[in-house]
Amino acid sequence: MGNLKPSFFAVVGLLLADIGVLSLLIASGGMSLGVFLLMGSAIVFSSGTTWLISKEDGRVHFQGAWKAVFVLLFCSGIFLVLQKSGLQLQIAPENLSEVGNILASRYLVGGWILSVVMLMVFVAVGTVAMRKEKS
Amino acid sequence: MILALVIAMAVALIFFFCSRHFSIHLMSLKLLLDILVVFLAGVRGPGQLGVNFYASAWLLSSLGSMALFALIGTAAKRFAQSRDLNLEGTNE
Numbered sequence: 481m482g483n484l485k486p487s488f489f490a491v492v493g494l495l496l497a498d499i500g501v502l503s504l505l506i507a508s509g510g511m512s513l514g515v516f517l518l519m520g521s522a523i524v525f526s527s528g529t530t531w532l533i534s535k536e537d538g539r540v541h542f543q544g545a546w547k548a549v550f551v552l553l554f555c556s557g558i559f560l561v562l563q564k565s566g567l568q569l570q571i572a573p574e575n576l577s578e579v580g581n582i583l584a585s586r587y588l589v590g591g592w593i594l595s596v597v598m599l600m601v602f603v604a605v606g607t608v609a610m611r612k613e614k615s
Numbered sequence: 616m617i618l619a620l621v622i623a624m625a626v627a628l629i630f631f632f633c634s635r636h637f638s639i640h641l642m643s644l645k646l647l648l649d650i651l652v653v654f655l656a657g658v659r660g661p662g663q664l665g666v667n668f669y670a671s672a673w674l675l676s677s678l679g680s681m682a683l684f685a686l687i688g689t690a691a692k693r694f695a696q697s698r699d700l701n702l703e704g705t706n707e
Binding site: 487490491494495497500502504505510513516517520521523524525527528529532536540541542543544551552554555556559563565567568570572574575582586587 | 627634636659667676680694
């Protein structure tokens with residue numbers, strides 16, 4: 481316990497809050513989306529902990545705490561809007577085939593264009609890297 | 616339940632804006648992304664179809680995860696280029 485530092489506890493607390501939020505998502509029917517996000521959380525937590533152990537100190541450095549006032553104002557505004565608009569958390573099991581159909585019908589061409597752009601960027605970066613390596 | 620989500624969002628935003636640690640930034644960004652996805656997937660009015668919201672939630676979660684992985688990749692590149700890896704363990 482002696483090596484555990486406050487910043488590590490802060491990261492673990494954020495991870496636990498994240499797991500709570502995702503368990504809410506899984507309990508409300510979004511099983512595959514929740515598991516996908518949980519895997520992402522595990523990767524982010526492990527890489528962040530690696531960075532924390534090797535590069536950062538254990539103290540939590542808080543600076544500009546006055547910014548918390550604006551954050552609280554912003555969040556209370558969001559809560560008031562959600563209350564006034566009558567929105568509520570609804571349990572609905574996800575239908576993956578329907579979700580896939582909607583994603584494919586709306587964003588298929590966008591996905592193709594994005595993949596072509598990313599391929600061109602990778603080719604360009606690879607070419608520049610090879611030129612630098614040769615020179 | 617919505618109140619708990621809003622409180623978690625406030626905590627994530629406060630940690631993101633007020634701390635100086637890259638690891639805390641990463642984790643608070645992930646918490647913020649997940650809260651936005653839960654809002655998108657689960658919070659809706661009566662009579663609205665859940666499938667549309669789930670599709671948007673999948674898209675948002677994929678894009679957000681990609682952005683986080685890009686951040687992690689940048690950190691890994693900097694980590695690999697640095698010469699003071701501090702493997703002796705004092706960490707202070």
